[in-house]
Amino acid sequence: MLNIVLKGGDVLCADGQVRQTDLAISGSIIAQVGNINETADRIIDCRDKLLIPGFVNTHTHAAMTLFRSYADDMMLMDWLQTKIWPAEENLTGEDVYWGTQLAIAEMLKSGTTCFADMYFFMPEVAKAVAESGIRAVLARGMAGVAPTANQALAESESFYKEWNNGADGRITIMLGPHAPYTCPPDYLKKVTALAEKLKAQIHIHLSETAGEVAECQKQYGKSPIALMNELGVLDHGVLAAHCVHVSSEDIAIMKEKKVRVAHNPGSNMKLASGVAPVPDMLAAGICVGLGTDGAASNNNLDMLEELRLTAMLHKVHRLDPLAIPANKAVDMATCKGAAALGLDHVGKLEPSYKADITILDMKEPHWHPRHDRLSLLTYAANASDVHTVIVNGKVLLDNHQLTTIDQERLLAEVDRRGLRLVKN
Amino acid sequence: MLNIVLKGGDVLCADGQVRQTDLAISGSIIAQVGNINETADRIIDCRDKLLIPGFVNTHTHAAMTLFRSYADDMMLMDWLQTKIWPAEENLTGEDVYWGTQLAIAEMLKSGTTCFADMYFFMPEVAKAVAESGIRAVLARGMAGVAPTANQALAESESFYKEWNNGADGRITIMLGPHAPYTCPPDYLKKVTALAEKLKAQIHIHLSETAGEVAECQKQYGKSPIALMNELGVLDHGVLAAHCVHVSSEDIAIMKEKKVRVAHNPGSNMKLASGVAPVPDMLAAGICVGLGTDGAASNNNLDMLEELRLTAMLHKVHRLDPLAIPANKAVDMATCKGAAALGLDHVGKLEPSYKADITILDMKEPHWHPRHDRLSLLTYAANASDVHTVIVNGKVLLDNHQLTTIDQERLLAEVDRRGLRLVKN
Known part of the structure; x- marks a missing residue:
């Protein structure tokens, strides 16, 4: 069974074209790009979202x-x-x-x-x-x-x-x-x-x-x-x-x-x-x-x-x-x-590549109208459009929330340490 | 009575310094910058937020x-x-x-x-x-x-x-x-x-x-x-x-x-x-x-x-x-x-100026630690940090939501029109 299926997103494919399709992840690897009817542990609705290599x-x-x-x-x-x-x-x-x-x-x-x-x-x-x-x-x-x-x-x-x-x-x-x-x-x-x-x-x-x-x-x-x-x-x-x-x-x-x-x-x-x-x-x-x-x-x-x-x-x-x-x-x-970086099978949304994927939400006004999605990504998007991030097949950012890092504790730690470091 | 009090934010004052203080709005005008104890129609909690002229x-x-x-x-x-x-x-x-x-x-x-x-x-x-x-x-x-x-x-x-x-x-x-x-x-x-x-x-x-x-x-x-x-x-x-x-x-x-x-x-x-x-x-x-x-x-x-x-x-x-x-x-x-633009009394957070104010949320990781807020605003912030926007004393963006524009209808209109305009 597949671990994650990303359903119906606009996918930046390995040939440089953006197509609305599905993407399946098995373990740490991209298993398939194309229409996917199989079931999975988790299905993420990616309509109105752009999927790019991380x-x-x-x-x-x-x-x-x-x-x-x-x-x-x-x-x-x-x-x-x-x-x-x-x-x-x-x-x-x-x-x-x-x-x-x-x-x-x-x-x-x-x-x-x-x-x-x-x-x-x-x-x-x-x-x-x-x-x-x-x-x-x-x-x-x-x-x-x-x-x-x-x-x-x-x-x-x-x-x-x-x-x-x-x-x-x-x-x-x-x-x-x-x-x-x-x-x-x-x-x-x-x-x-x-x-x-x-x-x-x-x-x-x-x-x-x-x-x-x-x-x-x-x-x-x-x-x-x-x-x-x-x-x-x-x-x-x-x-x-x-x-x-x-x-x-x-x-x-x-x-x-x-x-x-x-x-x-x-x-x-x-x-x-x-x-x-x-x-x-x-x-x-x-x-x-x-x-x-x-x-x-x-x-x-x-x-x-x-x-x-x-x-x-x-x-x-x-x-x-x-x-x-x-x-x-x-x-x-x-x-x-x-x-x-000398990494093999990283950096493309293609079967057998590592499942390192960034999913951007295209709902904000600066993503409209959508004549060309790569142009929007390059010249109009901003970092907060990043909605979900997958690395090595694991969801590390889920609808803007970090899954492996306690953000509140982190910010308290770095604020305290940052101020201490610059004290004379 | 005051219309709006912005409470406890980090305010970019007219002298170029950032100070934690309050700001009061009366009608379309900034009435006061400093500690404010008066009541108001609306009080907005601005702790952990940066207030700048729009x-x-x-x-x-x-x-x-x-x-x-x-x-x-x-x-x-x-x-x-x-x-x-x-x-x-x-x-x-x-x-x-x-x-x-x-x-x-x-x-x-x-x-x-x-x-x-x-x-x-x-x-x-x-x-x-x-x-x-x-x-x-x-x-x-x-x-x-x-x-x-x-x-x-x-x-x-x-x-x-x-x-x-x-x-x-x-x-x-x-x-x-x-x-x-x-x-x-x-x-x-x-x-x-x-x-x-x-x-x-x-x-x-x-x-x-x-x-x-x-x-x-x-x-x-x-x-x-x-x-x-x-x-x-x-x-x-x-x-x-x-x-x-x-x-x-x-x-x-x-x-x-x-x-x-x-x-x-x-x-x-x-x-x-x-x-x-x-x-x-x-x-x-x-x-x-x-x-x-x-x-x-x-x-x-x-x-x-x-x-x-x-x-x-x-x-x-x-x-x-x-x-x-x-x-x-x-x-x-x-x-x-x-x-x-030849505008008078616009562009500073100072009494008697127009209440045109942008409030940025400083909670995201890229705002930490905070050694210098103007440096963070200039070199690290992004547009989605904008939390609330006031123009002429009216709240037009309220916790990221537009108050005077129906965003859903707007985006449907511009998508349709944008595609029509470029058809040959």
Whole structure:
């Protein structure tokens, strides 16, 4: 017997077309898309609703929700040195657990079913992921210049061994060297050796700011992408966050090495980092997913906003209204994002794919009239339209209510902890 | 006795600070901000809610909601000539009435209490405004090159006489010459003569695209702003939509003539028009409000999105994270917008101001923790957080429910009409 049948919704099918049909879930898997007459444990009426693959947030620092709205409209280094780093000094493992739960609550309520995280106290993050039911790709952030450099390598290895493929296969572990400017070549060699040993992939920040690229050129005579290539970092399956300041030579390297990109338009706009050459990357055939970055630099984890910004920012930046059309942006927010995280059979509403599904209510005025549903999703929808969310076959958001997280307790915890962390 | 007391909310006061306090409404006016012990007809519990002046949408074409999602990701002229203009040919007065009601429903539900509109069948628009209870500044769009050129002038005059200061003073009428490229100098002289006669102000599109400015330079040897100045258009109180491609000389003229600007970042991004030099206009002391433009080129009427885009787009465009901070963007979306429309005592939560108030619920995860409420409003909130909306002292949205519009009937009407309009 089927576990769940989603009945009569408008389904974004794997061919990119939206059709009114049914969708059946068996265990953690999509069993069927089409007219379904079989019975099931649960039937959900999806008329007037849009079913899409769950959003994949390819780059965030989940627990930084605790610093949401703490410091904005500042120069990057001032922001880091006077605000974020001192506050992060106060973080405990418990804070990270609750901050991550806050992020997961917000992500589920806005339709995200999978996220890639880089932070610290990562076993606490994995615990939050395991308990909540969401899917995640986790990396212990490592800075070679920090006193914790060697400890971070050891923690990454034990974290990988304990949690990779954990929580019913919902958790994948990557290695997380923070960035070339915090990880010198010798340290990156240790990271690649560990990647080789564990067969783990790598999540890293690359070429986020012009200053960082100029500094790399000055110090090593090459771009961060070229330096990573020389050090062998790109040989292990790399998820590269940002890639704002990349040249056509960089893009050629990225293409050759199958580097996958996490594009974070909201963070890049708010921090004034610049506009990544995403149309060029797409033209080169590079896999580009979307991410929110941390809530301290965004300040939410709303993938619908990133989807919309992706479709709009590149149009105005290139002065080309055809730069990234709605359907391409939706792909980047869903199946391309899953591919960017190296996940198999995630990101499409198709039989044999993981049942990671976001169901949006189309009843509000901004969904009318409905000439084109993907256009409405991209340019008109908002996060609160997300009605029900299914991950790995389990309903985690049911008619706007979280099923695995006690929201009231969560908000009380994070309010208390958030205020404590920023006290001098 | 007071009519309404809003009790214990976090109030964005006229000095820009947020304080937990009470707010009293008497008739259409804010009577008091501070601790209130008097009784009232209605007391609304505003704990855990943020009270801000209602958003002012300084530029839209409300009835174009009917074309929402009909045609996107196209070149501007292709979009207009093959899609929008043929569909507009099919519009009836009744369509415009229902399309405007749809826009008003969406605007109220997302916290907008006043909008500036330019379209046709304007008495139908005024009727929708009068019935719904929202505040509006309306202009009959006029194109001097169209066969309806003289009729539009006559309609503008009768519309002004019938509706200016109508609906309990909620409606103001402006004259709406569409743009310099559709209104030749001789026609604009007739418009300014009518403005002079009626003492009416002017709402016009200026310098939206680079192509339009280049064409104006070629034809008249000057920029659209300079041409308007020469023709006397700027002497009558002008609300200028877009102003994307303006030079420093243009900005000097705008400053001298007290031109007020409707900045539409969402539309400018989606149509790839360019980025308006808003930081320069603000530095020159020009009054800049925010607008959504029509829903065919946005595709929603969500002022929170325009507020966020304003705070984010100019940062990345100038590579300056301090370009437009949250509090300045909030001003542009509220009190500066009211000033841009020439409205008196609208746009602040202060005694003697009109009771146009938007109340946002801060209960969702993306509002936690709360280090800074204006930052949360600007960078994290979404339209569905709008809980209750008051215009001119009347509750028009009550706990997410429209009080003056039958939403179910409305959506059935616009769905039917929207599909009819685009049939070939």
